[in-house]
Amino acid sequence: MSFLDAASSEGPFVLTEHDAVDVLDLYARCIDYFMLQDGEPATLADAIELFWDVPEEKSAVDQTVMGWRGENGLMAVGAILRDYPSNGVWYLGFMIVDAAARGKGIGRSIYDVIERWAVDRGAQEIRLAVLEVNGAAERFWRSLGYRELRRVGPDTFKARSHHRVELCRLLGGNLPA
Template identity: 70%
Template sequence: MLKLHDFCNRALFSDVPPEKSAHNQAVLGWKGPGGLYAIAAILRDYPRDGTWYLGFMIVDAAQRGRGVGRSIYSTVESWAAARGATEIRLAVLEANEAAERFWRSLGFIEYRRVGPDTFKMRSHRRIELSRRLSGATVEGSNK
């Protein structure tokens, strides 16, 4: 099962853009008999009203490949939509092809590529993806 301290610390949960506060972010966890098996953090109304940014969603490796990630994302999306979200955005590292395939399979589309930026002494490019939750069009979409 996930050991929260293995991949993050409290600073991660309060790391939000300067115009937002940690109070604008929801951190959701899923726990089973063996402990925590998934966690997600989503930022309300960023970069604009109605758009919510999924900062991360991590599922324990033992739970992958069984539809758990899809189910968890569905829960996150429904939860956000009930609170006013009309679009969800996220980013994946260009090198993480499995994550990109996962998000695209859920209907996310690319709206831009960013970088390269240096993170943990390595250069990374991010693919920013978006999924509309209503009939609104996605600004900046290239699809």
């Protein structure tokens, strides 16, 4: 099964903290991202944190972590938080695709599933943030119609500090206010 086949037929699955070892395995295959963000490889604690890291005014039950499996195990994850920072606005807090699958349309296919899922549950807008130094990620999101909302930071990620670009996209024909 190819990565593209896996993106359409092997997910999404709702993941829980019990899947943290599989998430860590994916993180190990995405070491380039974690070296960029943190300056060091991801740990099991980082994989577990995916399920609990939400703003203090929200609860982990407000977040859904989805996963897609391929022939090498978990090939992508996406974590989306509903109604944050306000009702109808959902926050894609994290999405990562196996490094071996990048550049093949997998990220776009997975995002499409996440967006449809969120719209079906009331999302009118999705927001996300990318590291300012991650030009490839920013170009990817802008190619999907995201526009810059603001720049934030710097924020500390383990051994590194980064500014982030917060992006937003209106859904379902919504027009900007």
